Amino acid sequence: MKRLKALAATAASVPITLFGLVLVTFLIGRVMPIDPVLAIVGDRAPADVVAAVRLELGLDEPLYVQFWIYLGKLAIGDLGRSVMTSHTVWEDIKRFFPATMELATVAILFASCIGVPLGVLAAVRQGTKVDHTIRVVCLAGHSLPIFVLALLSLLVFYATLHWAPGPGRQDIMFDEQVPAVTNFLTVDALLARDWDVLRDAVAHLIQPAAVLAYFAMAFIARMTRAFMLDALAGEYVITARAKGLSAARVIWKHAFGNIAVRLITIMALTYAGLLEGAVVTETVFSWPGLGQYLTVSLLNADMNAVLGATLVVGVTYLAFNMLADLLYKLLDPRVS
Amino acid sequence: MSATSPTGAGADPSLRDPSLRDPSWRDWLLSDTPASRSQAAWGARYRLWCDFRANTLAMGGLIVIVLMVSAALIAPLVVPYDPAMQDLTNRLARPSALHWFGTDELGRDLFSRILMGGRVTLGMVVAVVVLVAPLGLAVGCIAGYYGGVADRVLMRVTDVFLAFPRLILALAFVAAIKPGITSAIFAIVLTAWPPYARLARAETLSLRNTDFIAAVRLTGASSARIVLRHIVPLCLGSLVVRVTLDMSSIILTAASLGFLGMGAQPPSPEWGAMIATARRFILDQWWVPTIPGIAIFLVSLAFNLLGDGLRDVLDPKQR
Amino acid sequence: MHVDIQNLCIAFPGATGISHAVRNVSLSIGNEKLGIVGESGSGKSLTARSILRLLPRSARLSADRLAFDGIDVLKASESAMRGIRGKRAGLILQDPKYSLNPVMTAGAQIAEAWRMHRKGGAREARDGAMDLLDQVRINDPARVFAAYPHELSGGMGQRVMIAMMLAPDPELLIADEPTSALDATVQAEILRLLDDLVSRRGMALILISHDLPLVSHFCDRVAVMYAGRIVEQLGAGELARARHPYTTGLLECLPALSHPRPRLAVMKRDPEWLK
Secondary structure (H helix, E strand, O other): OHHHHHHHHHHHHHHHHHHHHHHHHHHHHHHOOOOHHHHHHOOOOOHHHHHHHHHHOOOOOOHHHHHHHHHHHHHOOOOOEOOOOOOEHHHHHHHHHHHHHHHHHHHHHHHHHHHHHHHHHHHHOOOOHHHHHHHHHHHHHHHOOHHHHHHHHHHHHHHHOOOOOOOOOOOHHHOOOOOOOOOOHHHHHHHHOOHHHHHHHHHHHHHHHHHHHHHHHHHHHHHHHHHHHHHHOOHHHHHHHHOOOOHHHHHHHHHHHHHHHHHHHHHHHHHHHHHHHHHHHHHHHOOOOHHHHHHHHHHOOOHHHHHHHHHHHHHHHHHHHHHHHHHHHHHOOOOO | OOOOOHHHHHHOHHHOOHHHOOOHHHHHHHOOOOOOHHHHHHHHHHHHHHHHHOOHHHHHHHHHHHHHHHHHHHHHHHOOOOOOOOOHHHOOOOOOOOOOOOEOOOOOEHHHHHHHHHHHHHHHHHHHHHHHHHHHHHHHHHHHHHOHHHHHHHHHHHHHHHOOOHHHHHHHHHHHOOOOHHHHHHHHHHHHHHHHHHHHHHHHHHHHOOHHHHHHHHOOOOHHHHHHHHHHHHHHHHHHHHHHHHHHHHHHHHHHHHHOOOOOOOOOOOHHHHHHHHHHHOOOOOHHHHHHHHHHHHHHHHHHHHHHHHHHHHOHHHO | OOEEEEEEEEEEEEOOEEEEEEEEEEEEEOOOEEEEEOOOOOOHHHHHHHHHOOOOOOOEEEOOEEEEOOEEOOOOOHHHHHHHEOOOEEEEOOOHHHHOOOOOOHHHHHHHHHHHHOOOOHHHHHHHHHHHHHHOOOOOHHHHHHOOHHHOOHHHHHHHHHHHHHOOOOOEEEEEOOOOOOOHHHHHHHHHHHHHHHHHHOOEEEEEEOOHHHHHHHOOEEEEEEOOEEEEEEEHHHHHHOOOHHHHHHHHOOOOOOOOOOOOOOOOOOHHHHO
């Protein structure tokens, strides 16, 4: 019963936060110095056209009415039209967002598979050289600007060693060779059973995903280490050892068993955080995802696109946060 | 269990590590029977310092930060060249005795630009911290101490700001005002305060119902006095740790904004903006974008190491 | 079963010097009930845990001899130690709130101990665990078996802990302040249960406590520790003959209904005791 109540509390907080999210995005859009009317009609339009468009956009209304109109449009998925691509922002997002998710998903898989064992190892060997090395590797991940790592990685693995293909999501010769079903290129290639495209897509994916994964890995390993140290200091670990259990069983079943749920929530949060890293990574690797869409729109002052992308990222981020919270409350026996 | 008294060690010289036998100020500090409150307080500080000093990595971080701050302070006096001086005949030069880090695409001396860039970065970090820490502390303490509606409203607002990834909210915010250092600072503040508020609230909640706060209340202290004189000082410890650990994240956000063209604008020698203008040379003159990258990395690593060390010492429970 | 400790020292290196937690302790334990009494930080827990080599990682352990039934604990391999831990000697900790694994059911934890040392399938382990829960006088074994530790009361939790440590049928039980975290009424029950189980199974017991009269009432022999040393060893009936000023000081401090006094004595510590 308590578990249900906890879940309900999480669910109830979503609409309020979501509302705040929309409000903040709306306000950012309204304080901007760029005149949205001029952005549409161009700065040489006659005054009466400008006035007409202004009226049409509802810009002469008070702010709360404008917000109401904005909400109404949001409800039907209308985020306005991007000046830059001349598509609707919603269409653009549907095209670019899967590329970002594909990148982030591969990155979080890499990061978890490496980060969790490293964190456990560091905690078990606390204070030794192994621990110090892992700690420094992780701290470096927290300290290195992601664009620097991305640039260096291009320099080393693409330009010098020729191990990785260059920037972009696929080779130009494969462009639009498989039908876009999910917009996840690897999945689409699998669906079309086109192995050349798949190989090419994976090859292009590995480098940016690895760069992104390093940062996620650093965070996951660090949190795993901290949680594990906490768990290993628990009295129940002494109990487990006093029972004569093997070191592996004490570490993995008793100590790790206690932090597994917390780690899953950390992974969900990191997954969400990768959306942020993706902005910079995509810019460096010319990855046609939401991050690149956002930065290009920013530089072109394409405000509808900026706000739409920001809102989508915000909502996704919120969704992952809620997911983390729900998982924690569902899986941990201590909650009930 | 480790509480065995150093008195014992003092009384029995044979049990004491001979290398640790030192001058008398050390004995005074480590005395088990301090004669005054200040001696006890300094002794406690000295013990913390001893713990901290034992952490080689954290000491390394501290040294780098001290060096960086002093370099930034005296930079205008020591830079070998004017960081804005162009020399188009000597573009993209390799590092040499004349130009230690080489020159950039306009022939400007990179070493001078890195040093001056340290001032920009440091200035932004200080400005952000000065704004963000009191803001977060105020929101958190008010929410935690007064509870009720104030708490619910403030925490809801905090949640909304936490619901955006930091960099993306900052980007949208800067875009809405006008790219530049000032807006970058405000954008980072806007995105950085919520964790501080959460932290201060959690600390306040744990303090609010303690007996000593009840005792202060019984003496007739006003709630403002309780918060300012008794709760805020106790939140400062964890706040300092959090600030130190957050420094690198602030530096990285500032650099990312610069890199994306939304922070400091060229020709300002801000490290992120320097990388952005030099990134097209990564394949041929790799050192031009790499050197500012190393600068960001070193400073941010130093803050991380220092923060880690501080946390281990001040807050051993949450390693 | 015979535990032999000679000149045991345990130290912790710190930034401001080395702290010596246990100094030159010698003890010999046969098939008996030994009480170790002392204040917090006197080194009693560390001394007992060193028999199982379950010390914090930073601890520095040394001794002329530290043997469990002829096995040299200082030199034994980790797998040899695992043959002692649980199987031949169990350890009961102070507070079941912390000493039981919070994300495993009580039953799973007992069954795990059972399976670790007696070969058998999951079914037998389950039956074994239920039987053990019955032996520690839990009325509703099925409910407790399926419960998580936070769903159990302190007394229940401590019974689960005892059941878990009894599962492999050890020869020695180390109880480290097993009742300090419990309510006074439950304390007596748990002690009676321990006493009963130990006597019935013919196990040796090391009972660690800070309660001198309780221990002397319950054990055959008492060792009094102060600042990492054993200052006095006494037969249980010989408390009146205690000679060390620390022991007599402790006894003086106790209020007694039978001998009311206007003012209780206060312990006066003498730096000489540390020599």
